[in-house]
């Protein structure tokens with residue numbers, strides 16, 4: 673079973689330019705998985721939180737494309753808060769990790785690269801169920 677230590681910060685390259693920077697993410701280069709889906713969360717009202725679930729099979733790279741937020745990851749035994757505030761740094765979240773995203777700054781954009789297409793059956797949205805899943 674996975675642990676929070678399996679979730680790693682991934683440093684992405686930043687191509688400097690006086691006119692602005694570019695960060696590039698290639699399948700199977702910067703990432704250990706092939707990206708099948710990209711989504712982003714934005715226009716987040718102050719005080720709102722997202723997540724509050726785990727995935728059975730999904731790998732995701734979460735990037736603060738703009739602004740900042742805290743990602744709380746939890747493996748059922750240990751919890752860790754990771755502050756993301758650089759568009760060239762992402763957190764790889766492996767399967768079997770409960771996540772919550774809180775403390776969004778104004779204008780924050782949470783960009784997510786996912787290893788699978790959307791599948792509601794992959795979600796565990798109940799914390800008690802998550803703990804049971806982790807203990808099986």
Ligand code: T46
Pocket residue numbers: 709711713722723724732734771773784790
């Ligand atoms: C995660 C965090 C970081 C879709 O129809 N397709 C999609 O690909 C996604 C991601 C969502 N949806 C629908 C399902 C719900 O009706 O959009 C609605 C909101 O989804 P959810 O409540 O799961 O949103 P978040 O922000 O709590 O969670 C999302 C991802 O679902 C999740 O995998 O890790 O962002």
